[in-house]
Structure formats: C-alpha cells, structure tokens
Amino acid sequence: MIEEMLEKVKDGDRIALAKLITMIEKDEKIRKEVVKKIFACPLKAKIVCFTGPPGVGKSTLIDHVLSILTEEGNKVGVILFDPRSPYTGGSLLGDRIRMQRHATNPNVFIRSLSCADNPEGVSRTVKDIIKVMAFSGMDYIIVETVGTGQIAVEVSYICHTTVLVLMPNMGDDIQMMKAGILETADIYVINKGDLEGAELTEAYLRDNVEKRNGWESPIIRTVGYNRATVLPLAEKIKEHIKRESYRYHQKIKCLLTTMFLDCVSNEALKFLKNDWKEFEEMIKNVEECKIDYYTATEKFFEKFKKEVLSK
C-alpha cells in the first residue's frame, strides 16, 4: 500500500501527498517504512526556513515569496507550524490564512501542522515530511517555524537557507548581541519596515551580524503589504541557495548523524524501560531522591557493562 501511495505522490497526486503526510505524522511504523523506501532518492528541492517571533510577518512574507517563485515556474511546498496546546492537545493553525490566494494554485501545496514536543519550533517529524514533499517533485520547500525567539537553531541544519524575520523596536543592541538564532540566520529581514524605529533596529543588527563562511548575511527591510519590498528578499534567497549548495552536503551529513543518534537513544531508552526491570528501580530511586542522578548514571553504566555488554 505504501509503495502504491509513493508512486502516486511521485506522479503529483495531491490527495495522496496529503494523506501520506497525515500518516507519517500519526503513525511511527508507516513513517519508518516510508523513510526506508525513499531515503536515498536524489531530490532537487531547495529548502528555505522562515523563523522569528510571533506576529512579525513570517506568513505574509512567505505569501509574497510564493508568488515570486511560482511566477518563475517553480513548484513550491509549504509546511507551516503553529503551537499545540499542552492542556487540551488542540491547536489553531492560522498561518495559511495569509497565503490563501495560493490555495488553488496547482504549483503550490500548503500544509499546516501543530507542534508540541519540540522547543525548536518544528515537529520532530518535519524532516520526514520534507522528504516526502520533495519526493513529490517540489523545486522549493518553505518551512515556517512556530513563532520563536532566541533558540531554534536546529532548523538551520535542515535548510539550505534560514531567514530570520524581525520587526522594529524588538529590543536594544544587547538583544542583538545574544547567541543562538541571531547568529545562525543566513538572511535577516526587518518586516514592518515602515514603522518608526526600523532604522535603529537595522543599525543594532548591522553592528552584530558577522560574516560566516564568506557569506555576509544581508539585512533586508520589507513592508508586508508591499510586494516590491519583498523582491530583494527572494533574490537573496536564491543567491544564498546557489552558494550554499556545495556546503549543504556537509550539513546533511551532520543532520543524518544526529538523526541516527537520536533514534538510537530513543530506542535504547524504550528498551531499557520495557525490558530491563532494574532500570525502573533506578528511576524510582532518583525520583525519591535516594540517589543523585549523576551517581545513578555512573552506577547504571557499571551495571550495564557487567550484566548486559559482557554477555
């Protein structure tokens, strides 16, 4: 069944693509099966990530970029993240409202997803979803993170190009000097650039953006309701992707290693919790403050080496 679906997705069947994304999201078994089937397929899609605080205009900018890219004949997939409630599990996915004029464009496919389990602002399944979207023949894939402030560095490993969207009056120069997301972006955007304070924000940012790998990250001022101001952003995205392509190889290597290590530690924990009774007791002892977690870890490894590895 999966094979048949992948065949349909490859042929550009939108219903199949939509269903497959749902399945990947909800069913771990299917997710694994799909990745096993397509992991080595060469994909042409370039991946661009939009990140930044809530309400700065990420979705609105994506709407313009979508217009520009599709007018050039590109097929574009969009993955939009909004937060999921920790109380009810519910969510209001309201990013696509800004780009609904592209809803009926046959070269655009937009999918909104909720994200709860990851401070990085994208769900843990996003890499697999990108893979499937790319498999359906997209030229570009745009990922919008949950509105996020200072971390969310992981996305820059997934993407060719990371665009950080800010707006005027978001804090003084100290804010701009901080580590994290402000260091990792490839392109900086100050949206709502017609508001008072834009100049100062740009100046603070300019003082603190440093050259990385020979790329001087541009700072672009945009105004959400004015498409002309977004044209330079689209140009810079394309320019950066061109430069980045050879380095992307290296990025993907790092990413795959991380994925592998993640999976191993997940599975190892599952195994320990389910199949090693003494592990449960160790957890209990830590919970009840009978032992500190550093000592508990040391003891755990002693025991693990003796009882499991030596067998």
Next chain:
Amino acid sequence: MRRRILIAKVGLDGHDRGAKVVARALKNAGFEVIYTGIRQSPEQVVETAIQEDVDLIGLSCLSGAHIPLFSRVMELLKEQNVDIPVFGGGTIPPSDVSALKSMGIREVFGPGSSLKDIVAKVKEMVAK
C-alpha cells in the same frame, strides 16, 4: 488521534466572529483547527481541505448566499472524489435547513446555537 477540522468562510462576507468563536471552542475541545479566513471561494475551501487532509469541514456564511455556496462546495468535493463530512453555520433561516441537509450538509447551526452542542455534534461527526 488528533482530528483536523477546517473552518471556512465562503463568499463575500466579512462577518467572522461566529467562525472564530467556533474555531476557538473546537481548539479548546482538543481539535486541530485550520481557519481559512474570510472571503473564500468554494474552490479555495475544497483545495484547502484536500491539502490539509481534514476530517471535517465547517462552512460559515452570513451573507444569505448559503444555498448556492454550500452546494458548490458539495459539488466540488464530489468532483474531486473526496469524502469529507461538512457542517454549516451562520444566519441561516430554519426554512433552509432541510434544503441544506438534502444536499449532504450534516448539521446546520443557526444563531443561538450553543458551543457545547456544536462541540458534541462535531465529535459525533468525526467519529463516524
């Protein structure tokens, strides 16, 4: 399993308070709610429902054009061969309810409907 619901406003009508209140109630009931915003064509609604792979579509209309708009949505769903249940709401005269139901709209919530009732009925509709 989280269920996904599309709340959409069809036609040239900017009265979105009702759609937003319902969207929020459904979010609080644990659903994943995708809201399209106002002034959507039936084509946009159906294409969005497909791409988002939703389990249910809720149409809101306060312009009086619910019969032609809702029926166009139902038509397009059939054309695209997708089987997603649809419910409706807005300023819909009680005398129009049977016409809407006969075109396949599962439930119609007019003015004065309680959120509790809407959430309960929605749960029934996605359970089927």
